[in-house]
Amino acid sequence: MTKDLHQLLPSLDSKTADCLGIGIFQYRLSPAERFLKANQSCVRLAGCAIKTELFKIKIRQLFSNPEDYRRWTQLLKDQQRIKLFKIAIKGKNKKAVWVAISACVVQNGKKEKYLHGVMQDISASQKEQERVIQEMDFLQSFLDQMPDAIYFKDRRSHITRVNKFYAKGFRLKPGQIIGKTDFDFFPKAQAKKMLDDDKKVIRSKIPIVGKIERTLLPNGTWNQVITTKVPIFDRQGEVVGTMGITRDMTEHANFEKERFNMLMNALTVLNKALELRDPYTFSHARDVGRIAKIIGKELGFDEDRLIKLKLAADLHDLGKISVPLDILIKPGKLTSLEYSLIQEHVQRCHDLIDEMKFPFKLSDIIYQHHERLDGSGYPNKLKGKEIMLEARILAMSDVLESMTSHRPYRAALGIKKAIAELKKGSGRKYDSKIVKIALGLIKKNHGNPFWLNY
Numbered sequence: 369m370t371k372d373l374h375q376l377l378p379s380l381d382s383k384t385a386d387c388l389g390i391g392i393f394q395y396r397l398s399p400a401e402r403f404l405k406a407n408q409s410c411v412r413l414a415g416c417a418i419k420t421e422l423f424k425i426k427i428r429q430l431f432s433n434p435e436d437y438r439r440w441t442q443l444l445k446d447q448q449r450i451k452l453f454k455i456a457i458k459g460k461n462k463k464a465v466w467v468a469i470s471a472c473v474v475q476n477g478k479k480e481k482y483l484h485g486v487m488q489d490i491s492a493s494q495k496e497q498e499r500v501i502q503e504m505d506f507l508q509s510f511l512d513q514m515p516d517a518i519y520f521k522d523r524r525s526h527i528t529r530v531n532k533f534y535a536k537g538f539r540l541k542p543g544q545i546i547g548k549t550d551f552d553f554f555p556k557a558q559a560k561k562m563l564d565d566d567k568k569v570i571r572s573k574i575p576i577v578g579k580i581e582r583t584l585l586p587n588g589t590w591n592q593v594i595t596t597k598v599p600i601f602d603r604q605g606e607v608v609g610t611m612g613i614t615r616d617m618t619e620h621a622n623f624e625k626e627r628f629n630m631l632m633n634a635l636t637v638l639n640k641a642l643e644l645r646d647p648y649t650f651s652h653a654r655d656v657g658r659i660a661k662i663i664g665k666e667l668g669f670d671e672d673r674l675i676k677l678k679l680a681a682d683l684h685d686l687g688k689i690s691v692p693l694d695i696l697i698k699p700g701k702l703t704s705l706e707y708s709l710i711q712e713h714v715q716r717c718h719d720l721i722d723e724m725k726f727p728f729k730l731s732d733i734i735y736q737h738h739e740r741l742d743g744s745g746y747p748n749k750l751k752g753k754e755i756m757l758e759a760r761i762l763a764m765s766d767v768l769e770s771m772t773s774h775r776p777y778r779a780a781l782g783i784k785k786a787i788a789e790l791k792k793g794s795g796r797k798y799d800s801k802i803v804k805i806a807l808g809l810i811k812k813n814h815g816n817p818f819w820l821n822y
């Protein structure tokens with residue numbers, strides 16, 4: 369445009385030039401600086417009332433910021449031209465008008481230097497830009513106030529924005545995080561899970577809400593967090609990235625853990641009391657716990673589920689504390705009254721554990737450990753899938769341990785009889801999959817109890 373201007377300027381005084389919405393000017397750089405030609409738009413944008421007023425000032429007077437003028441002169445010196453240079457010109461009414469100036473240096477045969485240029489009013493777009501910047505600043509300061517890690521990512525899971533809390537967690541500045549991915553900050557396996565979640569949110573356009581996970585901190589410790597990830601849409605409804613909020617729940621988790629440990633300590637004391645009174649039931653429960661845990665592992669239970677299963681097994685006969693000892697160790701046949709008293713241990717145990725308000729259904733697992741798939745068990749004659757998987761594991765483990773160990777009232781029946789009982793009851797009383805695992809483990813252990821070396 370500045371090149372065409374060179375040809376256009378000789379006719380600058382014409383009415384046509386004055387009608388243009390864009391400012392056009394010719395400015396002499398040397399020997400003496402001054403405006404030589406300008407159209408009406410240029411006069412107006414420069415904050416002058418009439419052309420002669422403009423011809424009396426030097427171009428540096430248009431710059432309210434000395435740093436802008438320094439850059440301007442440097443650019444002209446280096447490149448002999450300038451493109452869309454933005455400045456705010458303050459007119460007599462002190463109201464700033466934003467303009468963009470493009471110009472080029474022209475030299476004639478007499479070594480006189482001129483600047484031929486155009487001036488555009490960009491106040492409207494500048495105002496819009498300032499509004500967007502203000503909104504972005506507001507958003508950032510809002511995000512920075514939040515006591516959670518907040519992060520935005522593009523479709524390729526590159527981080528595009530984070531708040532202060534996020535950056536502080538990595539002891540980095542936000543600028544050192546932008547453009548990176550989770551693989552730059554987290555162990556590979558963990559970053560992979562995060563990437564999978566991002567992809568899932570982008571693909572499905574459905575948020576992931578309140579996912580509890582563990583993350584590794586820069587100091588090498590793990591913390592427990594709860595994360596929500598949502599898709600970000602553009603105006604056309606296309607997903608352009610994701611936004612995530614992660615809250616540190618470690619303190620809360622530690623509190624829960626402490627509460628759980630307190631419960632466990634109380635149960636250990638209770639179990640010790642049972643051991644003192646009835647050592648056979650105590651060792652039975654301990655071995656049922658071992659069998660159940662091994663079976664659970666074979667079934668692919670995670671660590672958390674295994675702890676619950678083992679706990680249920682350790683406590684499953686705790687209710688026998690209410691059964692008179694002479695009945696518990698009575699050799700020979702029990703009367704129906706005595707048998708019903710023994711059966712009551714299930715209800716007693718359930719009520720005892722239920723009072724402790726465990727954060728999971730421990731009492732329900734224990735309540736079902738004498739139920740059988742065909743409905744022949746007690747106390748509720750539950751059938752098939754009505755019985756929890758954990759309770760089905762306990763049922764099989766209970767029978768296996770009971771039949772292979774000595775009792776005060778009878779000698780051990782032996783592993784062969786136990787195998788025969790499990791085979792006979794497989795799919796009828798006991799879960800066939802669980803029986804199959806147990807029989808496989810016995811076989812692998814050369815026909816011996818596999819849990820004793822555990």
Ligand SMILES: [Fe+2]
Pocket residue numbers: 684685713737738
């Ligand atoms: Fe029992």
Ligand SMILES: [Fe+2]
Pocket residue numbers: 652656684685766
């Ligand atoms: Fe038992």
